[in-house]
Amino acid sequence: MADLAEAQKRIEKLRAEINHHNYRYYVLDSPEISDAEYDALMRELQQLEGQYPQLLTPDSPTQRVGAEPLEALGVVEHPLPLLSLGNAFSGEELLAWHTRISRLLGQASFDLVGEHKIDGLAVALTYENGRFVTGATRGDGFRGEDITQNLRTIRSIPLAVPKDTPPRFEVRGEVFLPVDGFHRLNQEREKEGLPLFANPRNAAAGSVRQLDPKITARRPLDIYIYMLGYAEGGATPATHWETLEYLKSLDFKVNPNNRRLPDIGQVESYYQTWVEKREKLQYEADGIVVKVNQLDLQQRLGDVGREPRWAIAYKFPAVQGTTRLIDIGISVGRTGTLNPYAILEPVSVGGVTIRQAALHNEDDIRRKDIRIGDTVIIQRAGEVIPEVVGPIVSKRTGKEKEFDLLEKVYDKEKKRPACPVCGSEVLQPEGEVMYYCSNAACPAQAQQRIEHFASRGAMDIRGIGENLTATLFQKGLIKDIADLYYLKDRREQLLGLEKMGEKSVSNMLDAIEKSKNRPLARVILALGIRHIGEETAELLAGEFHSLAELAAASREELMSIDTIGPKIADSIMAFFRQEENRDIIRRLKEAGVKLEEKPMKAEVLPLSGMEFVLTGTLEAFPRKEAEDRIKALGGTTGSSVTRKTTYLVVGAEPGSKLDKARSLGTKIMNEAEFRQLLNQKG
């Protein structure tokens, strides 16, 4: 570069190009060049700017992370206060809002705009002469914190707008952390032993308030702009929708899920669509915002208190809630594991009152830094199972107690940790995370073994559930699974039980009789041998044709079976070596329970060698039945799509498996094709 003028020209060209590619990549999400090409442009610009420091300007794309750490964040006055929004929690409340403003306007028909209410951080960005000069948090609405240097690091915020604008204007938007970025961030923090963020919102808020912009720059923050705050001079659009279009033309990132809604009747379907699909969004949304489209109507409606009358937030049913963790209890599982669970102040989440939630194990509690007495965030994972997401650290009083499992189950008289049910010694096998009750005869374990035996996937004895098992067990009518088949000799005692009439007793005994002829695989599963679940039981039943053969198998024989290694082999060996278990098997046999199976003919079934994975809801039959039919024809089923998957069967509202299948190029069939295949081959 010979002279300054030439360098300046090149620098300007490079900046324009980089800004353009930035925009393609971060705003439109459709890059035109490779990362390497982009990096090359960046490097050239950096080098030129190094050579001619007099040409360096603050809006250069190289200057996103230029600033030095601050001592404290400054304060910014909002020329036009940032208001909050009124809420509607039901369709009725939304209609009430609409009726109210219709009356005020003297007209019932006016168009609206629907947007997502992103759970992030509201910010105001000020531009002067087309350049980004100040960024501020909402704060109390009138004064916020100056976070300019942090917002500069967000690539989807243009440092300079591409065309003529009013000399000074402000736009408003919501900064958020995309869900996958949030998970990545937490994974990194876990590796570094840092406390985890409870949710993307907290993570975004924490990131944006950093004093050192270098830290913010490493957080994959994003933003959607949703309004023009004020504009000095220059014409502004007449409607909100046109404003959004205008903002897009200035390279601002505007949410593509915004919709024009011609009348209030359209709002409900927009809302419903996103109630159902919100889990698939890359950001957390807690509702939709409905706005009056015409700005002159907005003006006429004005504000009440700190809320505009022309907009309302229509909230999604809560999937998260906060409550207090009263205590951590311990339950004893079928295999003797001591399982911690959260005892919560009852809280309604997604329309259901939650009182308890599993906490998995001590490591998990530590990792999430959950303490007794904490205010915690609760959510229903996959819409169903409650889960403690994490504590709200800022609400701590200092009185919270860290959880220690061994201390929790410590028995003062015995002077050692003890099983909360039977008082036996507590063990933690080398290298394992879980603690165990050492007593196989522990009533909690014994009772749950019977429940498991009778359960649907195992011997499928209708009517023998948790409650009845508990009663029978406590009355001493059954001590182990074999006793079930001798209940018929104790009719009198059964009739003496509460809620057990002639009819119930007969039904129960019939169900028990019927269970004597279950397939061998189910019997093996029902025994409750450690590490033997549905799959492995099926596998063993295919190798051995009776329980006696399985019991006689050597360690080597077992380990020669694919997917059976030393641990599983030892577990099987140990089970059949136990005198109690041998006795149970003897009594099952004497009672007439079928413990063998004719070897299946080794014919080649039509679907053998094919693995099916199901996703979404099938119309014609429940998932379990579909799986059974596949297996009956010799096929196998998998729970996730891998390279081995032959077909992905897609029902209504498929999950992420469909994306995975597409990326792997797995063959995909719809339900109709799947049914046709079954009928044709079956």
Added chain:
DNA sequence: CCGCCTCGAGTTCT
């Protein structure tokens, strides 16, 4: 020895 994949086990509420 590490990373992937699968399987097993426990789990909430109505």
Added chain:
DNA sequence: CTCGAGGCGG
């Protein structure tokens, strides 16, 4: 759905 653990291939 979640996490942990077993098995296995690289």
